[in-house]
Amino acid sequence: MPKAEKIVGPCKICGEEKELAFSKSGLCHTCGTVQIHGSGSWSGIADVLDVYREGTEQYVDENGTKTHHLPRHIVEERVYQYALGVLGKKAQFFVDAYPYVFLREEGLIFKLHNDYDAATLLGKMRLRVTQPDFRLVRENLAVHVQGCGTEGRVEKLGTSRNGVIYVNNGRGGMFRIEGNKIATMPNGADGVLMLYPNLLPWPELNDENLEKMRAISRRLHGIGAKVTADSLLCRHLNAKFEDGNLRPQQYQQLVLLRWLSLFVGEALKLRPAMLATGEQNSGKSTLWEKFMWLLEGSEYKSGALPSKERSFVAAITNNAIQIFDNIDSVNFTNPRSDYPGYIDLMCKCSTGGKIPIAQLYETNVEKTYDLRCDLFFTARVNPFPSDRSDLARRTLPFPFRNLEPHEFITVEDMQRDLMADREEILLETLIRLQNILRGMEANKDRKYAPDLSDHPKPANEYHLKTGQREQRLGH
Numbered sequence: 001m002p003k004a005e006k007i008v009g010p011c012k013i014c015g016e017e018k019e020l021a022f023s024k025s026g027l028c029h030t031c032g033t034v035q036i037h038g039s040g041s042w043s044g045i046a047d048v049l050d051v052y053r054e055g056t057e058q059y060v061d062e063n064g065t066k067t068h069h070l071p072r073h074i075v076e077e078r079v080y081q082y083a084l085g086v087l088g089k090k091a092q093f094f095v096d097a098y099p100y101v102f103l104r105e106e107g108l109i110f111k112l113h114n115d116y117d118a119a120t121l122l123g124k125m126r127l128r129v130t131q132p133d134f135r136l137v138r139e140n141l142a143v144h145v146q147g148c149g150t151e152g153r154v155e156k157l158g159t160s161r162n163g164v165i166y167v168n169n170g171r172g173g174m175f176r177i178e179g180n181k182i183a184t185m186p187n188g189a190d191g192v193l194m195l196y197p198n199l200l201p202w203p204e205l206n207d208e209n210l211e212k213m214r215a216i217s218r219r220l221h222g223i224g225a226k227v228t229a230d231s232l233l234c235r236h237l238n239a240k241f242e243d244g245n246l247r248p249q250q251y252q253q254l255v256l257l258r259w260l261s262l263f264v265g266e267a268l269k270l271r272p273a274m275l276a277t278g279e280q281n282s283g284k285s286t287l288w289e290k291f292m293w294l295l296e297g298s299e300y301k302s303g304a305l306p307s308k309e310r311s312f313v314a315a316i317t318n319n320a321i322q323i324f325d326n327i328d329s330v331n332f333t334n335p336r337s338d339y340p341g342y343i344d345l346m347c348k349c350s351t352g353g354k355i356p357i358a359q360l361y362e363t364n365v366e367k368t369y370d371l372r373c374d375l376f377f378t379a380r381v382n383p384f385p386s387d388r389s390d391l392a393r394r395t396l397p398f399p400f401r402n403l404e405p406h407e408f409i410t411v412e413d414m415q416r417d418l419m420a421d422r423e424e425i426l427l428e429t430l431i432r433l434q435n436i437l438r439g440m441e442a443n444k445d446r447k448y449a450p451d452l453s454d455h456p457k458p459a460n461e462y463h464l465k466t467g468q469r470e471q472r473l474g475h
Helices: 029-037 042-054 072-090 115-123 132-148 207-220 232-236 248-261 284-296 309-318 339-351 411-420 422-442 459-473
Strands: 008-010 017-019 056-061 064-069 091-096 098-103 108-111 158-161 164-168 173-177 182-186 273-277 321-324 354-356 368-370 374-379 395-399
Touching: 017 056, 042 072, 072 091, 072 132, 091 132, 098 132, 108 115, 115 132, 164 422, 173 422, 207 422, 232 248, 232 422, 248 395, 248 422, 273 284, 273 339, 284 321, 284 374, 284 411, 284 422, 309 339, 339 354, 339 374, 411 422
Parallel strands: 273 374, 273 395, 321 374
Antiparallel strands: 008 017, 056 064, 091 098, 098 108, 158 164, 164 173, 173 182, 354 368
16 A cells, blocks of 8 residues: 655644644644644643653655754753643642642642642643653742732631631532531632642531531530530540639630631631640640641641741641640750741741741742741740740640549540541531621621720730630620
């Protein structure tokens, strides 16, 4: 059978004189492949990218059609520009301290500075971590997003906007809580983005769980933020507090409020650091770890405070919650260490202070980032410098008493009991947030007397008053 004659001519897209592999369309091999696969599936996109990555080009001379390899810098430019063009059509670029890529149709968000996220995103185009083209696209894309992306908030656990509370459901979507209904929405709905890779899935809103929620709602009688006796959430988020500035029941009330505050984002501007103090085996670490067991699973264990400021900054900018254990081993006044600088950062975490982006990237980029991290500490005694009243006003101390012999419970037993009740605890959390939302709507026109004092209130007094107000709103 005779070979088909090769047709050579100017390509209708690139205009270059080449063999027209797609002769009926008048297109060369590269442009024809792009036309066929360019707007299709990820596998089709990867096929087109393979053509660019091959780095060959056909040309015609007096001896006929030949193929040659392009210079590497030209191949790299074509690879990057094609990948950027694809993501520009399929995704939105955001900056919230770090660069993010949000795939609209899939409802997925990727943090380019996270190795796993970057590998997952670029792997859709068959760019693998060990390949030079992976680094080429990742690093240039991160710079592009950092400079051209939309500045916004990528929430971790939840937020409150326009009278609606959104809670990350750990399933790639979120709960949308209104006063009269709770619904499941895809990530990106209403312009709200969520990303918390370690979050365990929350219960689905199926018929069985909806019936459980109705039963919980009847038990709560409209209460949102107030501790109630027959609540699994309140039973587990409790400890053996010592009488101090507050009574044990008031300390428990603050713990419940702190748990609920994790899901309303910027609706609360003051987020005091929580400091549990007490002797060894008093349960001070376990109370804060219960928060994380509910969110991330019982494998979670708290860690030590980093010794380098850059590591501390990375911890508080990459995580919604940070628990640092036994911090009384740290000397915050030692000028030869990085620890003195931590105090200002802790204060900023509590009040939403700003740090320059350059502190994250070691660049001269003139942008700032709002610190948003809920800090939890444990220590035998309060280790913070007595002359730093600014941090004292932003810290809630929780004194733990020694346990009586009959009160000891193993960590394993507490984990088992908590995880057995996890689903109902999370469903109760949703109902309580909805009740708080209803209370806020019912009392939106209520006026409160301003605090005319010249100095900020200590955190425990402020937060308790806020809690009492929330309790009223929760009815």
